[in-house]
Amino acid sequence: MSIEINTSRQQNIIARLERLPYSFWHVKMRLIVGIATFFDAFDAVSIAYILPVIAPLWNISPTQTGLLISISYVGQLLGAVFFGWYAERSGRTRALFWSIAIMGGMSFLCATAWSLNSLLLFRFIQGFGLGGEVPIAAAYINEVAKAHGRGKFILLYELVFVVGLVLAALLGYWVVPHLGWHYMFLIGGIPAIIIPLFIKNLPESPRWLASKMRLDEAEKAVEKIESNVSNNGQIALPPLENSGIKVAEKSTNWRELFQGIYLRRTLTVWVIWFSAYFITYGLTTWLPSLYSRVYKLPLEQSLLFSLITNIAGLAGAFGCAMLVDIVGRKAWFTGAFLGGSLFMFLLWNSGAGTPYLVLIYASLSYTFIASISLALYLYSPEIYPTRMRALGSSIGSAWLRVASALGPYITGMVVAGYSISLVFIIFAVVALIGAIITGIFAIETKGKILEEISP
Numbered sequence: 415m416s417i418e419i420n421t422s423r424q425q426n427i428i429a430r431l432e433r434l435p436y437s438f439w440h441v442k443m444r445l446i447v448g449i450a451t452f453f454d455a456f457d458a459v460s461i462a463y464i465l466p467v468i469a470p471l472w473n474i475s476p477t478q479t480g481l482l483i484s485i486s487y488v489g490q491l492l493g494a495v496f497f498g499w500y501a502e503r504s505g506r507t508r509a510l511f512w513s514i515a516i517m518g519g520m521s522f523l524c525a526t527a528w529s530l531n532s533l534l535l536f537r538f539i540q541g542f543g544l545g546g547e548v549p550i551a552a553a554y555i556n557e558v559a560k561a562h563g564r565g566k567f568i569l570l571y572e573l574v575f576v577v578g579l580v581l582a583a584l585l586g587y588w589v590v591p592h593l594g595w596h597y598m599f600l601i602g603g604i605p606a607i608i609i610p611l612f613i614k615n616l617p618e619s620p621r622w623l624a625s626k627m628r629l630d631e632a633e634k635a636v637e638k639i640e641s642n643v644s645n646n647g648q649i650a651l652p653p654l655e656n657s658g659i660k661v662a663e664k665s666t667n668w669r670e671l672f673q674g675i676y677l678r679r680t681l682t683v684w685v686i687w688f689s690a691y692f693i694t695y696g697l698t699t700w701l702p703s704l705y706s707r708v709y710k711l712p713l714e715q716s717l718l719f720s721l722i723t724n725i726a727g728l729a730g731a732f733g734c735a736m737l738v739d740i741v742g743r744k745a746w747f748t749g750a751f752l753g754g755s756l757f758m759f760l761l762w763n764s765g766a767g768t769p770y771l772v773l774i775y776a777s778l779s780y781t782f783i784a785s786i787s788l789a790l791y792l793y794s795p796e797i798y799p800t801r802m803r804a805l806g807s808s809i810g811s812a813w814l815r816v817a818s819a820l821g822p823y824i825t826g827m828v829v830a831g832y833s834i835s836l837v838f839i840i841f842a843v844v845a846l847i848g849a850i851i852t853g854i855f856a857i858e859t860k861g862k863i864l865e866e867i868s869p
Contacts (some may be wrong), residue, residue, distance in 0.1 A: 423633070424624045426654075428865060431620060432560045433652045436567060439642035445552045446612040448574040450514045450605050455528065455578025457521055457602040458486065458818075462699040462720070463586025464595040465704045466713055472530050480826025483699045484819040491815035497546025499806025501512050506554040506619045506804065509546060509748070511610050516543030518606025525599035532685045539639045541815075548575065548791060549811040553804040556795035557621040558639065561863040565743070568792045569735035574722075576731040576788055583721035586702075591714060594798025621864075625800040666795065671798075671806055676868075678807065678830075682855040683790070686747060687813040689848030690786040693754065693841045693854050697726065697776060697783075698823025700829070708834055709769040719773050726777040727784030734785035743793050744856040751849035753782035758842035761821075766835040775838075783845065790814075796859040799868040 461483060469479055494514065501509035520540030527533035552568070559567050582598075589597050617639060618786035623632035644651050671680045700725060730750075738746050761775035790810075798806035828837050859867050 419526075423629045427620050427624045427629070427632050427636055429654045430640065431558060432863060433571060433654055434560060434639065434643050434759050435641040435652065436560075436563070437599075438823075439639065440558075440567070441614060444555065444571040447510070447555060447615060448571050450510070450517075450609045450613070451521045451548055451551055452574040452578040453580075453602060453605040453609075454517060454544055455575040456582045457517060457555075458490075458544055459582050459699060460586065460598045460602055461486065461537065462702050463590055464583065464598055466597045466702055466716060466797055467590055468533075474530060476826045476830040477705065478530060480823040482530065482534060482537070483695075483822035483826075486537045486541035486544065487695070487815045487819035487822075489538040489824070490545030490818070491541075491812050494808045494812040494815055495520065496542070497550055498805040498812075500546075501550045501553065501804035501808070502802065502855065506550055506557070506622055507613055507616050509550045509798070509804070510554065511613045513543045513546030514605050514609050514613065516540070517547060518543075518603045518609070521599050521602035522606065524605070525596045532585040545811070545815055546808070549794070549807040550804055552791035553795045553807050554619055556792070556864065557800065557803065561861060561866075562740060564796075565739040565789075565792055565860060566735055569731070569738060569788060572788045572791050573728070573731055573735060575791075576728045576784060578726050579794055580642075580721070580724045583717065585723045587714065587717040587721055588613025590717070621800045638740060655669070668802070668805060668809075670802060671809065676798070676806075678855055679857065680810070682851060683810045684813045685851045686793075686848060686856070687788065687790060687810050688817040689844050690783055690790065690817075691814040692817035692821040692844050693758075694780075694787045695818040696825045696837075697780060697841065698727075699822045700825045701772075701776070704772070704829065704834065705769055708829065709772075719769065722773060723777045723780050726781045730781035730783075730785040731788040734789050738789055738792070739860055742858050742860045743796075744852065745790065746789065747793075747856060748849050748853040750782040750786050751845045751852060754779045754786075755842045755845035755849060757782075758838045758845060762835050762839035762842060764835075766838060779841070779845075786848075787794035793859065796862075796864065796867055797857065800864070803864075803868075806839075814850060 441703050465479055465482070468474065474482065477536040493840050497509045519539060520536055520543065524533060524536045524540060527536055555568055555571055585601065586598060617635040618631070620632045620635040623635060640651060670676055702716045705711045705719050706713060734746060757775045758778035761771065764771050766772055794807040794810045825837055828840070
């Protein structure tokens, strides 16, 4: 009888979350978590706009440049796995708190770096925090969002990640030449000061609490959210529906990622993560250096061209946020991979003879690829149940880190030993593989309750 009562209470908690209209509380919650995600993106790519200055200053070779870009992603790989496990064990908000504290604190230390080796160490540790923040934040926001309009709701939040990439380019364009490279890291340390205080005031995910059978705490968390949404009872909430939602009685087990229906989902989403981010970071972190080293453009023009490409990515991500609930996740990913592959192929075919060809075709390609990079933080949490949502999303994003380490490093090796056009055909083939795997094996999730998608 107690099992039936607990199941009923779990179902009630989920139904109460699903009935809540999107409100000012949701906007505030997205803003708090979004600021952290914004700086996650900023810290991840700020090195790209610092490299054109410190490379000649410290006599850094192209291979060492690739290593400096990649070392952060090695740390992110380890951080993604650790914080995914930690979020399932100790909660979403606690994992967010510590990942953000490490991420921002180490940015301040990066500003004090005196050599290549010191910066390599600080960037590696900073990456550990960076690796945990975004997938845990995505899991949290997915768990407090309702099924209807979830894609638009979450992707409008995730846009702050792309905005972070753009602002890193914009600030890099002005800050580095005028104030010096140290200030980019000082700006990146801001979240260590302010965000953990806000995170501590967020309620823990009721879905996670319910999955751990901490039902009293889950109900109190839902009541807190309901009170905020209803303005302390002044706004009537919709009636409860979906009270018959099925809730699985299972505990977290990482092996389940490779069992039953989840094996296909896991392997498919890993390919999508790897393909999208191999291109994203292989391209965006190297563009300023390619323009300045290969095409001999002045520093400010190199940074400006990179900024334009990042703005194109923001436009593509915004289009995805507006349309993904209509088009669907699977169709969007497949089409975007094909579009990204096409323009990389055209750039390779042109011989990439001028910086203007690179600017045009790389920007068009990145318009498509950036939308996938963004939407993966919606899709990955959707395809796993609450008991392993953070773990599945984090391990999936670990392949982002593998790709983000390999992409810049391989780009550096190809640029140093071969022709620049070869880089772009590699990106084209990777995107094409992503399109084929997605089109054949991905599942559709739009408009479905999380428990319906993942029993």
